[in-house]
Amino acid sequence: MGNTSSMLTQYDIEEVQNHCNNRFTQREIVSLYQRFCALDRSGKGYISADEFMSVPEFAVNPLSQRLLGMLEGLNFKEFVEVLSAFSPLATIEEKLNFIFKVYDIRNNGKVSREDILRVLCDLSGNFLTDDQRQAVVTQALEESGYSKDDSLTPEDFLKILQKGSLKMEVEVPID
Structure with a gap:
């Protein structure tokens, strides 16, 4: 193989x-x-x-x-x-673990405020200023019960994102 x-x-x-x-x-x-x-x-x-x-x-x-x-x-x-x-058969935990890995920029098992800001910067490009990104991340963390200095573990990340609906699927074309 x-x-x-x-x-x-x-x-x-x-x-x-x-x-x-x-x-x-x-x-x-x-x-x-x-x-x-x-x-x-x-x-x-x-x-x-x-x-x-x-x-x-x-x-x-x-x-x-x-x-x-x-x-x-x-x-x-x-x-x-x-x-x-x-896969449509993947659990929400498997999907969120994948997303966590995208955010875990240092690959240290934690997502810091800086990690979130870097991903948000990649996603928003020039559409948001640095101050706007800072405000978005601060508000999201505070609404989830975390401070700006907290690093999120996979369990924290799961707890925060599980509250919303997540559709992360791809259809594999079969010839």
């Missing part, structure tokens, strides 16, 4: 399916493998940053650089595991 020029065996498909907690059907895994191979133009068994950035939808995503840090260099099995957070 490391070499993308090979075909998936039934064993490989079942192994990937188990690895992603059966969030995708076997047909979806085959379809994802075909897409993975198309993106892995170098045939190295992983998708490089340049290969990810060649996908127009990915390149224009304001969080593409954050996502690259999470996705670059993943093999197919790891790639499907990351994508499983977008």
Whole structure:
């Protein structure tokens, strides 16, 4: 499975399916493998940053650089595991854990005010001033019962975001 020029065996498909907690059907895994191979133009068994950035939808995503840090260099099995957070079968906790990782800029298991501000800056671009972003983050933290100096753990993050509705799904096209 490391070499993308090979075909998936039934064993490989079942192994990937188990690895992603059966969030995708076997047909979806085959379809994802075909897409993975198309993106892995170098045939190295992983998708490089340049290969990810060649996908127009990915390149224009304001969080593409954050996502690259999470996705670059993943093999197919790891790639499907990351994508499983977008499955309709994924739990809200799995989806929120993915979002937490996007916000956890230092990869230290905590989301600080600065982490939130950096992501908000990426998302808002020039539409908000620094002062407006500061105010948004301060208000959001205070409404959630946290101070501006608190760092959020995954549990805190889950508690805050679980209050709203979250639709984070992708449909895997099957050929």
